[in-house]
Amino acid sequence: MARLSNLPNFHKKVLMASTLLVGAALLWPTPQEFSVQRIPVALDLETLIPDLNDSVPQADIYEEPAPILNHVIQEGDTLSKLFEMAGIDQKTMYKVLEADLEVLALDTLLPGNTIQFWDDEAGNLAKMELYFNPAHQVVFTRFDDGTFGVEDINIEGIWQNRIIGGEINGSFYLSAKAAGLSAAEIAKVENLLKTKLNFARELRAGDTFSVLMNDQFIEGVSTGNTNVEGVEIHTGRRNISAFQFSDGNYYDEKGQSLAPAFQRIPLNKNYRLSSRFNPKRKHPITGRVRPHNGADFATPVGTPVVAPGDGVVTLVANHAFAGKYVVIEHDNKVKTRYLHLSRFKVRKGQRVKRGQLIALSGNTGASTGPHLHYEFHVNGRPIDPMKANITEAKTLPKQKLSEFQSIVRSRKMMMELG
Ligand SMILES: [Zn+2]
Known part of the structure; x- marks a missing residue:
């Protein structure tokens, strides 16, 4: 850093920015791996550059006031109890619940998540934040009339691939567990391929499997959000595979859907x-x-x-x-x-x-x-559920098939390397 000290501030920032860009480019997924949902957010370079100008007056630094309650959710916590702990009345709690109707986030709080309350000078609840993980927060903010607005913050972060594979030795569950897949990931894989493969009867010792996962990171920290992008199982007799397309659905290598298509409405008859x-x-x-x-x-x-x-x-x-x-x-x-x-x-x-x-x-x-x-x-x-692009066809149409096949090719290549 000492080397940089003679440069004008602007040049220092450009230099830092280009270093970061090279770094970011190295972390970037390969272009074929992009899909609409997977484009990492552009890095805001200004916020990443350490402040090289050390003459900022102290008064300019905004400090958020301390919350009146900063609480890690425990088993058995109720919303009423949390509001009571913060010293906020039940009437305000109902105003917050009214705003929550838009996002339905309060019922999804789990032990380990954090809730924070801030008040204003009059002692009203001014802001409440639910912290689920580095990628997801929900913030309630008071309006002048005493009602609340809500903001559902979802940070896309960076998604990175992870390849897990190995040989079958015992059940698929035990083999995949030993290779590093979680119980939930194994259940997902078994469910994806259940119509194609009888996991209990068809697998033999020495058969191989490979799973391509995609994991979310925010500032280098795993958020726990993860996705199966591809699965391949080679038995002595046949190869079974599933790959996820940009529509979120899974297809075999020929582009045949592995799950029944969604129905438009969750009702057996049409209603007005x-x-x-x-x-x-x-x-x-x-x-x-x-x-x-x-x-x-x-x-x-x-x-x-x-x-x-x-x-x-x-x-x-x-x-x-x-x-x-x-x-x-x-x-x-x-x-x-x-x-x-x-x-x-x-x-x-x-x-x-x-x-x-x-x-x-x-x-x-x-x-x-x-x-x-x-x-x-x-x-x-x-x-809009009435306009959602619901894949109703069992097979990918011709114009989508070539896009899907190029995704499959690049993922299979990654899986072979892993
Ligand atoms: Zn409605």
Whole structure:
């Protein structure tokens, strides 16, 4: 650094920036590995450059006030208890819950996550932050009228590939575990290939497997978010494989889909669409944007609600505004939510199949009449379920097939090197 001290400030920054760019380029995935969801965010070089100008007056440095409560979530914590610990009343808690309807983040807090509260001079709750991991935070901020706005912060970070492979020695589970795959990753792989391979009967000692994972990092720290991009299993008799395409779905090498296509709506019959998805909807009184993140169907109380695709139930909860609701995470990175239900037909952690009954519709929570509110999220963002690009074909169409095949070629090359 001493060498740089004679250079004008601008030149120092350019030099640092180019060094960082070279560094970043080395970490970059190969161009073939890009997909819409995988483009790492451009590095904000200004923020990465250490401040070389050491004459900043002390008063210019903004210091965030200390939170009134900084709490690591423990088993058994409830929202009421946390607000009580922060000395914030229940009326304010309901205002926060009202804002939470837009993101439904409060029920997803797990032991180890952090919650922070800040107040203003009048003692009102000014800000509340939920810290899930380095890639995901949710911030509630008070408006002058005492209602709250919410911001769902998802940081894309950098995704890096990891290749795990080995020989079968004992069960697939034990062999994959020994090679370094987690139990959840093994379950994902077994589920992907379950229609192609009988894991319990068809594998023999000496058969080989290779899995291409993609892991998320923020500032060098793993966020725990991970994705299976490709699987290959070679048995004495045949090769079985699955690769993920940019639509999130998995296909074999010929471009044949491995899972049944999604159904458009989670209902067995069509019902009138009583309110459409609308990201710009305005609150009738405050005039503030209160997005409608789903589509509402005019279902009478007790109407069967079914899973539109295979997946795992990640949440079964009761919310002051969303009512009884269910969240399903599907294998193709899609997450779906069902609000204002009357009865649950699944448990948290349960694996469900396309068309399986998950709940009965209702009128619970803040609801103006019986209906089903259905949300469809891709990569953590709500999109219109009626317009979502749902792959309904069993085989990739010709114009997509060549793109898919080039992805497969480059991934297979990586997997062979690993
Ligand atoms: Zn709705």
